[in-house]
Every structure is written in structure tokens, then in C-alpha cells.
Amino acid sequence: MSAQPVDLSHAVLGPEGGAPVVLLHGFPLSRDLWHETAAALARSGHRVVLPDLRGHGSTPPGQGPATMEAQAADVGRLADRLGLARFVLGGHSMGGYVALEFVHERPKRVAGLVLVHTRAEPDAAQARSKRHAAAEQVGRRGVEPLAQRMSERMLSPATRRDRPEIRERIRNLILATSPRGVADALEGMAARPDQRPRLGAISCPTLVVAGADDELVPFASARALAQGVPDARLETLPDVGHLAMWEAPAPFARLLTEWLATVSGHGPAHASR
Ligand code: MLT
Numbered sequence: 033m034s035a036q037p038v039d040l041s042h043a044v045l046g047p048e049g050g051a052p053v054v055l056l057h058g059f060p061l062s063r064d065l066w067h068e069t070a071a072a073l074a075r076s077g078h079r080v081v082l083p084d085l086r087g088h089g090s091t092p093p094g095q096g097p098a099t100m101e102a103q104a105a106d107v108g109r110l111a112d113r114l115g116l117a118r119f120v121l122g123g124h125s126m127g128g129y130v131a132l133e134f135v136h137e138r139p140k141r142v143a144g145l146v147l148v149h150t151r152a153e154p155d156a157a158q159a160r161s162k163r164h165a166a167a168e169q170v171g172r173r174g175v176e177p178l179a180q181r182m183s184e185r186m187l188s189p190a191t192r193r194d195r196p197e198i199r200e201r202i203r204n205l206i207l208a209t210s211p212r213g214v215a216d217a218l219e220g221m222a223a224r225p226d227q228r229p230r231l232g233a234i235s236c237p238t239l240v241v242a243g244a245d246d247e248l249v250p251f252a253s254a255r256a257l258a259q260g261v262p263d264a265r266l267e268t269l270p271d272v273g274h275l276a277m278w279e280a281p282a283p284f285a286r287l288l289t290e291w292l293a294t295v296s297g298h299g300p301a302h303a304s305r
Contacts, residue, residue, distance in 0.1 A: 035102035040083040040110045041090040046074030052119035053292065054081045054111065056127030058149070058274075059217050060178070060209040061202075062089030065124060069277045072285035078292065081119075083110055085127065087213025097219035100133040107134055111141065120295060122146035122288075125249060125274065126217065132227040135234055144295040145238040145261075146288065149246055149274050151253035152227040152260060163222040167215040175214055179206035188245035188273035198278050231260030238264040239291045241284070243272035265291070 043063055053073055057065040063082035070080040085103055087093035094102060107130065111119065121142050123131030128150025135142045155163065170178060183203040184192070191198055238261045242254035251268065258266035267287055269276050276284040 035099065035105070036095050037109060038086040038091060038094045038102075038106050040085065040106050042081055042083040042110060043070075044079065044081050044114070045070050046079045047077060048079065050074075050077045050079035051292070052079045052081065052116050054083070054107065054116070054119050054121050055146075056083065056085060056107065056121070056123040056130050057088065058123075058125030058127050059221065060088060060175070060182075060214045061124075061205050062208065064089070064205055065275075065277060068281040069285050069288065072289060073292070076289045076292075081110070081114060081116070083107065085130065085217075087216050088209055093210065093212045093216050096216065097223055098213075098216040099220045100129050100224045101137075103130040103220070104134040104137055108138060108141075117141065118143045120144040120146065120292060122148065123150060124148045124277070125150050126221060129221065129224050129227075132230070133225070135236070136227065136230045139233070139235065142236050144236050144292070145234065146241070146291070147238065147254075147257060148241040148276060149243055149249045149254070150257065151249050152231055152257045153253065154224055154226045155222055160222045163218045167218040170211045170214045170218070174211055175207055175209060178214065179203045182206060185247045186274040188243065188271050188279060190245070190271035191273060191275075191279045195279070198275070201278070202275070228256075228260060231257070232262065234261045234264075237291075237295050239288075240264050240266045241276055241287065242266065242268045243274055243276055243279070244268050244270050245272060246274045248274045 055066045084091040128147045183199045240258035258264045272279045
């Protein structure tokens with residue numbers, strides 16, 4: 033049975049008719065994550081679409097776990113509504129899990145894939161139990177303990193030392209997410225499929241971005257992801273944890289802009305179907 037659809041609240045930047053790029057934020061954040069990156073891509077002529085995934089930002093939750101399949105369907109409906117037949121799809125962490133599901137189900141719609149701080153393997157049993165426990169804790173105690181924990185772990189030691197204000201910025205973003213949105217996403221991630229056997233079928237240009245100091249998605253996972261996708265390019269950013277777009281905004285935006293220029297057939301938006 034397919035999950036109940038959710039209409040994604042979103043922002044659009046950049047010139048109408050610019051080559052379309054859809055960027056999916058990670059857990060438990062919102063489209064604000066992409067602010068600097070999207071502004072840079074818009075300046076280079078791209079049409080950038082930033083959805084808030086279900087239960088995050090200003091998009092309401094759905095019913096039950098926010099599975100990757102349900103979230104990919106939400107993204108597909110948004111793209112249909114915006115008339116985007118084919119576009120570059122980028123995903124950060126959980127957004128990357130959604131992007132991998134999307135390209136598996138709708139390969140013809142993806143002109144290129146950008147996978148940032150994410151992985152293909154599913155949760156091991158222990159990680160799954162921790163997700164269930166965290167979902168239960170959020171129901172009892174709210175989002176604050178998670179915001180405290182994650183805002184620390186998302187940053188590299190260098191960012192924590194040199195740019196402590198970023199931690200507060202993430203904390204505020206997490207605190208703006210509802211307990212229900214957080215719990216549904218945790219349950220959805222716990223149930224996510226193993227994408228590893230599907231990676232070999234990805235035929236679009238793919239860029240994998242890793243943080244050398246990412247505590248949440250170890251470098252080995254990002255490297256295995258890049259090795260699984262034919263001809264994928266792997267870029268590792270030094271002194272970056274789990275948030276390249278904030279920890280190294282200029283190098284990250286430059287990397288994306290330069291890579292996008294190499295994606296052939298990534299032309300202006302076309303009406304869908
Ligand atoms: C994220 O940033 O989206 C999460 O850390 C992903 C995860 O918990 O697996």
C-alpha cells in the first residue's frame with residue numbers, strides 16, 4: 033500500500049529556465065541548510081528547488097514512518113507540480129537516502145546525482161534499536177536532548193574550535209523540527225532499504241562528497257558508496273564533519289558549481305511528461 037502523500041513546502045531560487053537542481057536536506061534539519069549553496073548555484077544560472085521533507089521545516093508530517101519510498105514519492109510529486117522532467121538531484125545524509133531511492137525508482141528523471149555525507153548501507157541491528165529508542169525519547173522529552181547531541185557530533189573538531197557559532201545555528205534548526213517529524217524520520221531511516229545492490233545500475237554522473245572528520249557517516253561508508261556507483265567522483269573535504277555546506281561553504285559551492293558544469297544534457301527545465 034503506498035503511503036499517504038504529503039505536499040512539500042519548498043523554495044525556488046535562480047532564473048526561470050535555468051538548469052534545475054533539487055536539493056534534499058538531512059535529518060532533522062530543513063531547507064535552510066542549503067541557503068549559501070543555493071545562492072551560489074542560483075548566481076551561476078541554476079534553477080534551485082529546496083523542499084522541506086515531510087515533518088521538517090514547514091512541511092507537515094505524514095502518517096507513520098517517513099520511509100525513503102514515501103519521501104521519494106513526495107519529491108516526485110513536487111517535481112511533477114513544478115514541471116521538472118529531468119533534474120540534478122542532491123541529497124545530504126537522510127536526503128541522500130531519499131535521493132538513492134528516487135534514482136532507483138525513477139532513473140530517467142535524474143540527470144545527475146550529488147550525494148553528500150551519506151551512505152548506501154542500511155542500519156545494523158544495534159543502530160536500528162537506537163533509532164527506535166531515540167524516537168521514543170523524543171515522544172517523552174521533546175527534541176532538546178537530540179538537538180544537544182547532534183549539534184555537537186555534526187561538526188569537525190576544527191569547526192567546533194574555530195566557528196562555535198555554527199553549533200548554535202544547527203541547534204536552532206533542529207529545535208524547529210517537531211517531535212513527530214523527528215520520530216517519523218527516525219522510524220523511516222530504521223526501515224530503509226539496502227541500496228548497495230542497486231548502485232551498479234546508476235547510470236547518471238554522480239558526485240559523492242565526504243567530510244574527512246564526519247562522525248555520523250564514516251569516510252569508509254562514503255568511499256564504498258562512491259566505489260559502488262559506476263564512474264562516480266569522490267571528493268573529500270578536509271576539516272569538515274557532517275555539514276560541508278556550513279563548515280566549508282565556499283569550497284563546497286565551488287565544487288558543486290564546477291561539477292554541475294560537466295554534467296552533459298543538464299539543460300533548462302522541461303515540462304514533465
Ligand atoms: C542525517 O544527517 O540525515 C542523519 O545523521 C542520517 C542518519 O542518522 O543516518
